[in-house]
Amino acid sequence: MMKPYVPPTRLDSVSIILPVINETVSLRKTVETVLGDVKRELIREFIIVVCKRTTPEAMTVAGELQKELAGLVVVLQQKLPFLGGALRDAFDVARGSHLIIMGSDLETNPDDVHVLIEEEQKIPAGIVTTSRWIRGGKFHGYSPIKLLCNWIFQRFFSLLYGTRLTDMTFGFRIMPTGLAQAIHWEEVRHPFNLESIVKPLRLGIPVCEIPTIWNPRIEGESQNPFFRNFEYFRIGFKARFADKNSFWRT
Ligand SMILES: Nc1nc2c(ncn2[C@@H]2O[C@H](COP(=O)(O)OP(=O)(O)OP(=O)(O)O)[C@@H](O)[C@H]2O)c(=O)[nH]1
Ligand SMILES: [Mg+2]
Numbered sequence: 001m002m003k004p005y006v007p008p009t010r011l012d013s014v015s016i017i018l019p020v021i022n023e024t025v026s027l028r029k030t031v032e033t034v035l036g037d038v039k040r041e042l043i044r045e046f047i048i049v050v051c052k053r054t055t056p057e058a059m060t061v062a063g064e065l066q067k068e069l070a071g072l073v074v075v076l077q078q079k080l081p082f083l084g085g086a087l088r089d090a091f092d093v094a095r096g097s098h099l100i101i102m103g104s105d106l107e108t109n110p111d112d113v114h115v116l117i118e119e120e121q122k123i124p125a126g127i128v129t130t131s132r133w134i135r136g137g138k139f140h141g142y143s144p145i146k147l148l149c150n151w152i153f154q155r156f157f158s159l160l161y162g163t164r165l166t167d168m169t170f171g172f173r174i175m176p177t178g179l180a181q182a183i184h185w186e187e188v189r190h191p192f193n194l195e196s197i198v199k200p201l202r203l204g205i206p207v208c209e210i211p212t213i214w215n216p217r218i219e220g221e222s223q224n225p226f227f228r229n230f231e232y233f234r235i236g237f238k239a240r241f242a243d244k245n246s247f248w249r250t
Contacts, residue, residue, distance in 0.1 A: 005178055005179060005182035005248070006178065007124075007125035007176060007178075007179070008097050008098070008124045008125060008176045008178065009124060009125070010097070010121075010124050011042075011097055011098050011117065011120050011121045011124045012096070012097040012098075013041070013042055013043065013044035013095075013096040013097055013098070014038075014042055014043060014044055014096045014097075014098050014099065014100055014117055014174070015044050015045050015046075015047055015090075015094035015095060015096035015098070015099040015100070015177065016034060016043065016045070016046045016047070016099070016100045016102070016113070017047045017049065017086075017087055017090040017091075017094070017099055017100060017101055017102065018030060018031070018046055018047065018048045018049065018102065018103070018104040019049045019078075019083055019086040019087065019090075019103060019104065020048055020049065020050055020054055020058050020062060020104045021051075021053055021054055021055065021058065021220065021223055022054075022055045022057075022058055022219070022220030022221065023058055023061075023104040023105050023106075023217075023219060023220055024057050024058055024060075024061045024219065025218075025219060026104055026105050026106045026217065026218060026219055026220075027048070027058065027061050027062070027065075027104040028061055028064075028065065029106060029110065030102070030104050030106060030108075030110045031046055031065055031069075031073075033110035033111060033113070034046075034110055034113045034114075035069075037110075037111070037113065037114035038113060038114050038117060042117060043072065043096075044094075044095050044096030044097075045072055045073065045074050045094075045095060045096065046065070046069075046072060046073045046074070047074045047076050047090045047093065047094060048062045048065070048066075048073060048074070048075045048076065048104075049076045049078050049086040049087070049089065049090050050062060050075060050076070050077055050078070051077070051078045051081075051086065055220075062075050063075070074093065076089060076090055076093060078090075080188055081188050082188045082189045082190075082223075083171075083188075083189060083190050083192065083193075083223060083224075084185070084187045084188040084189055084190065084191070084192025084193075084195070085188040087101055087171075087192060087196070088185050088188070088192070091177070091180040091181055092181060094177045094180070094181075095177075096177055097124075097176065097177060097178075098117075098120060098124070098174055098175065098176055098177055099174070099175060099176075099177045099180055100113060100116060100117075100172075100173070100174045101171050101172065101173055101174075101175075101193075101196065102171070102172045103171070103172075105217040105219075105220065105222075106215065106217060106218065107214055107215065107216065107217055108130075108170075108171070108172040108212075109172075109212050109213055109214070109215070112130060112172070112210065112212050115210055116128050116130070116172075116173070116174040116210065117174065119174075119208065119210055120174045123206055123208065124176065125176060125205070125206070126205060126206035126207060126208065127173055127174065127175040127179075127197070127200055127205055127206070127207045127208075128173060128174050128207075128208055128209075128210060129165070129167070129168075129170075129172070129173035129174075129197060129207060129208075129209055129210075130167065130170060130172040130173060130209065130210055130211070130212035131165070131166045131167035131170070131209040131210070131211060131212065132167055132170065132211075132212055132213070132214045133151070133154060133166040133167050134166050134167075134209055134211050135211060136211030137167075137211035137212050137213060137214075138211075138213045138214065139214045140213065140214065140215045140216065141215065141216040142214070142216075146226070149229065150169075153169060153229070153232065154166055154167060154168065154169070156236075157169070157194065157198070157232075157236055160236065160237075160240055161198060161201055161202075161240060163201060163207075165197070165201075165207060165209060166209060167209065168194055168197045168198065169193055169194050169229075169232055170193065170212075170214075171190075171192070171193030171196070172212060173196070173197070175196075175200065175205075179200065179205065180196075181249075182248060182249055183199050183200070183203075183247055183248065183249065184246070184247055184248060184249045184250070185199075186235065186238075187235050189224075189228065189231065190223075190224045190228060190229075190231075190232075191231050191232045191234065191235045191236075192235075194232050194235055194236055195235045195239060198235075198236065198239045198240070199239055199244075199247045202239065202240070202244045202247065203244055203247060
């Protein structure tokens with residue numbers, strides 16, 4: 001039996017989770033930006049999550065960062081598959097009081113990491129997530145059709161959950177590590193991004209948004225073909241109507 005979850009009362013340090021497939025300069029830029037903006041004592045670690053599909057070039061950068069930043073970088077070989085699996089495996093080794101979910105392709109703008117941390121310090125038991133739809137947020141280089149679908153998705157899920165959140169499918173947020181470890185997660189692919197916000201919402205965890213600007217990646221390609229976006233509905237519906245007591249790990 002897991003011990004019942006006790007919400008943290010303060011933010012001590014942060015574990016920053018960086019899943020990597022084919023990013024090199026983007027991975028390095030992400031880490032360096034965070035190091036430039038956030039006080040060292042607040043950074044517990046960067047967890048760079050790799051898998052069999054991670055390219056040799058990306059592995060090299062991960063190894064270099066691990067050497068350069070002795071003790072600050074953990075390179076984790078994921079056991080569960082896909083993006084959700086990478087994040088979930090990282091949850092179980094994270095040692096910070098809080099963790100940040102993001103990518104290493106610069107689509108999750110590393111300039112906002114320090115803002116996430118500052119906002120989380122105000123609500124350490126809650127979640128601070130990013131939105132490209134609120135004032136100050138923006139999408140660059142999204143096709144009109146992708147933009148329209150995204151808007152419809154967001155409106156649909158916010159109505160379904162009765163929340164004012166505007167970007168629940170975007171995986172760039174900070175939450176208490178204990179919470180991430182206490183929840184029973186189901187998704188292993190990209191829809192995990194939605195699961196990781198809707199389950200806490202249903203559990204009554206406070207969630208607020210900060211704006212973020214999305215830019216398309218400058219290297220490598222996405223692991224998320226467009227048609228897969230429809231798979232978000234499965235967990236979206238399931239988590240909405242499930243008994244929320246079943247969301248805790250046993
Ligand atoms: N370790 C690991 N990293 C992954 C996996 N899938 C994706 N990633 C990384 O996670 C980040 C986000 O993945 P993307 O495939 O770009 O997906 P996305 O940005 O959510 O979606 P797009 O809007 O289509 O780009 C990138 O840095 C990927 O390299 C995976 O299975 N394992
Ligand atoms: Mg991407």
